[in-house]
Amino acid sequence: MNRNRRIFIVVFIAFTAIVALLAIDMGRRTTAPWNKRREVERALPTEVDGTATDTLAADTLLTP
Numbered sequence: 001m002n003r004n005r006r007i008f009i010v011v012f013i014a015f016t017a018i019v020a021l022l023a024i025d026m027g028r029r030t031t032a033p034w035n036k037r038r039e040v041e042r043a044l045p046t047e048v049d050g051t052a053t054d055t056l057a058a059d060t061l062l063t064p
Helices: 003-029 033-043
Strands: none
Touching: none
16 A cells, blocks of 8 residues: 555545534534424423413513
């Protein structure tokens, strides 16, 4: 195996490993479209008894 081929193989393996690690990192940080509902449930937790809190209700502190 000549020197140029060895350098090519080392660079190819390093490049492939870096691209694979970046793809895995991006995949972990992104939410899949079919899991969007679960993200919302985690962001807006429900009450202890299972009923959801109405976040669009009028604020009672602002009424005269």
